[in-house]
Amino acid sequence: MNIWLIQSGEPLPINDTVRKMRTALLADKLIAKGHSVVWWTSAFDHIKKKWIYTKDTEVRHSHNLTFVALKGTGYKSNISLMRFIDHRIIAWKFSRMTARMAKPDFIIASMPPHDFAYQAVIYAKRNNIPVLVDIRDPWPDIFLEFLPLAFRKIAQLFLFNEFSMIKKIMRSADGLIAVTQNFLQWGLNYSGREKSPDDRIFPLGYQHPPSENMNEVIEKHRLLLSKLQGKFIVLFIGTISSSYHNPYILLQVAKQLSAFNNIHFLIAGDGTGELYEKIVSESKKLDNISLSGWLDRDEIEFWLQKSAVGICPATKEVHLPTNKSYAYFSAGLPVISAFQGDLKALIEKYKIGFYYAPNNAEELAMHIKKLYEDKVLYQDMSKNATNVFNKFFDANVIYEEFANHIEQMAVKNNVL
Structure with a gap:
């Protein structure tokens, strides 16, 4: 299969010293099973707050792994208007660039950011592509915790469109993945349905790197x-x-x-x-x-x-x-x-x-x-x-099971 992974906050494994996180570990397992992966991401390093690429860039990292890095505005603070704008620009660029890309067989869209995941889900539904949503953080609900109680109701009204996007994401996904039970239940609450076999918990996990260095x-x-x-x-x-x-x-x-x-x-x-x-x-x-x-x-x-x-x-x-x-x-x-x-x-x-x-x-x-x-x-x-x-x-076990789940969902949806 040709699989798209949507995730803009993790470090790209562009060299051997980068510690691989969730998306990179999942990509490795999918590639090992014979699939090709396109990882849609940001040109901005969320952790180091530095540019990886100075413009929209498509990189063939290996035979079965391609990075598509989209340039936003960058930002200095994780909780800031500039981060919101950056993510919105990247989501918009994704919605425009998909028209010239070969359609994937399967999509895994992680959130945050929710607007990127939203565009991925909309694209998937429009093109009859199965899509899983991988919940890492409960955006935008989490932002309310940083506000005094007196302002939370007002903030909810101000963020009405963002909450509507979350509801659309959860109700449109073919299955929900989460890193914790609490996060899965959060997603199910927005979806308006009970848990199904297509909804799974896969913790973040950790992988020991090789010790040759x-x-x-x-x-x-x-x-x-x-x-x-x-x-x-x-x-x-x-x-x-x-x-x-x-x-x-x-x-x-x-x-x-x-x-x-x-x-x-x-x-x-x-x-x-x-x-x-x-x-x-x-x-x-x-x-x-x-x-x-x-x-x-x-x-x-x-x-x-x-x-x-x-x-x-x-x-x-x-x-x-x-x-x-x-x-x-x-x-x-x-x-x-x-x-x-x-x-x-x-x-x-x-x-x-x-x-x-x-x-x-x-x-x-x-x-x-x-x-x-x-x-x-x-x-x-x-x-x-x-x-x-x-x-x-153990990440080796977690992401092997995650990749198996994707293949099972693909079979169920007649794309594998």
């Missing part, structure tokens, strides 16, 4: 590795920004646990803006916290294997999944998280870490101290984390 990683991080040798490393992986999952709380906790010479905090990531500069500046005053800068996939894997605990901080009540937790679990790291929803339930059910209330530095410090001091508890939680990863979050 580890000698280069060791050399690059030689000084930091020497400093942290034998330490109980508390790890945060992620972009440093002022969003709800920023790691500033780790500086507060590092101060509280400064008497524990063997506990060391590692913030793995980079960023821009006032918060990033503040973290860089204040971390220099602390002996028990280090910043590694941006890490590629091999470097992430290296520090996962060297660390003891993974942290998922949050500054407010958040019910979203975080792919960092799956990376932590893959290395057998107990996770201390301020996320609500599925992650909190998972941690508590399988005893693979602790939940702490958002912004509660004292509680976070207490959990870190407990894992550091109680070796039996730590070993039990580490073993549990590994078991949970192998059972639920």
Whole structure:
């Protein structure tokens, strides 16, 4: 089959150092099954906030994989009018460019952004092409959480067209895919129907990269590795920004646990803006916290294997999944998280870490101290984390099943 994947927020795997995420992992499985993939995306790197291409660009990456990157406006902040405009332009360009492209046999449209997914679903229905919608975040509902309660009703009226688009997407899709049960139910609520066998949950998962570049990683991080040798490393992986999952709380906790010479905090990531500069500046005053800068996939894997605990901080009540937790679990790291929803339930059910209330530095410090001091508890939680990863979050298994589901849907719709 010729399959279109619609996803504009993930890094493109244009070289071997890029950590493959959901769309890239699914593309690999589909290509391995003999299908060809066209990945419609943005010319703007959502994570690094930099241009990948300076104009609309079509790239034949390999025999069965083509990137079609559409240029919008770019944006500096994830929550901004410019991001909204950027996504709307890309969706409009997609609707115009599809006329000159060979029609696909199947489409998987991920959201956000919802306007891109909307245009993909409209195109699919117009051309009698089966389409699955892959729900990553509940847009635009999630934006209401950033507003005071008094303004949410007004915002819902202002965003009436956006909510109408969501309803159209969910009701038109041949099946809904989601990364969590909560997200699937959210989509079903908009669809106005009950769950069917065509609706499935496929978590984000994590894939261990090949290890042939580890000698280069060791050399690059030689000084930091020497400093942290034998330490109980508390790890945060992620972009440093002022969003709800920023790691500033780790500086507060590092101060509280400064008497524990063997506990060391590692913030793995980079960023821009006032918060990033503040973290860089204040971390220099602390002996028990280090910043590694941006890490590629091999470097992430290296520090996962060297660390003891993974942290998922949050500054407010958040019910979203975080792919960092799956990376932590893959290395057998107990996770201390301020996320609500599925992650909190998972941690508590399988005893693979602790939940702490958002912004509660004292509680976070207490959990870190407990894992550091109680070796039996730590070993039990580490073993549990590994078991949970192998059972639920191994990307090789998840995306093989996802690709199988697509083929089953294709057979059902007489396109395979």
